Amino acid sequence: MKRLVGILSLSLVLLVGGQYVTAEEISNYEVLYNQGIQEGYINSEELSLDNFEKNNEEFNKVYEDGKTENIIEDSLSYSEWLKLNNYGQYSNETVNEQPQGRGWASGFYIRRGDVLVTNGTSSAGFLGHAAIANGENQVLDMPGSGRTSRQMSSQAWVNEYKGKGWVRVYRTSSGIADNAARWADRNYFSTNGTANQNIFPSYSITTQLYSKNPSYCSKLVFQAYWFGTGSVPVMKNSSGIVTPYGLMDRFNANYRPSLIHIY
Structure with a gap:
């Protein structure tokens, strides 16, 4: 397994993670930083190269843990993985507050089909x-x-993550959202739509985006809006891995959910 070592400029061979690799094969944080700027994920006025390097010490551990636990495919390099995760950045958006619904959570109503994204855990x-x-x-x-x-419960889920970071709630039109919510419930929790769970998919991060088992968090949401909304072109025809930070970019513009609340 190839391990990330940081910024190296010498042309040499190193023993890394039990394998011999050249410097050219090792991800360079400065290159990744500049790529993130060019692709619009990183604002250099808000995130310095030094802080990006410090962040990547944490990010690299998340990546390596995924490799160690065999939930990331071996073919996925760190640089590819980091790009899928928006270089660890999340865009600032204007909140369009819509306090309607019946699922009360910390002073806000969460509705069926709402999409929740958090940085409160990795x-x-x-x-x-x-x-x-x-x-x-x-x-x-x-x-x-x-x-x-x-x-x-909505309250319990929000409470689990909001104390560790932010929780963003996104909402699209009610008919589409209701259909996506129903599909998710009947395909990932209970085939009968009851409180008794009888579906138990395993967890793994694979490129098989349209299979239900194994699955992972943002893939579940993607599939709910892909399969659950029929012929309505809610989601972009996609492939590969859909990350939590990249999830909103998989919606077609006319159906992209609005950010309605931040915890």
């Missing part, structure tokens, strides 16, 4: 986490390695 293989409200007071997600799909 599990092995991913930066951030994503979920979908599969009911007026329930949130459905896949919380990480070694675990399966999980349903919990």
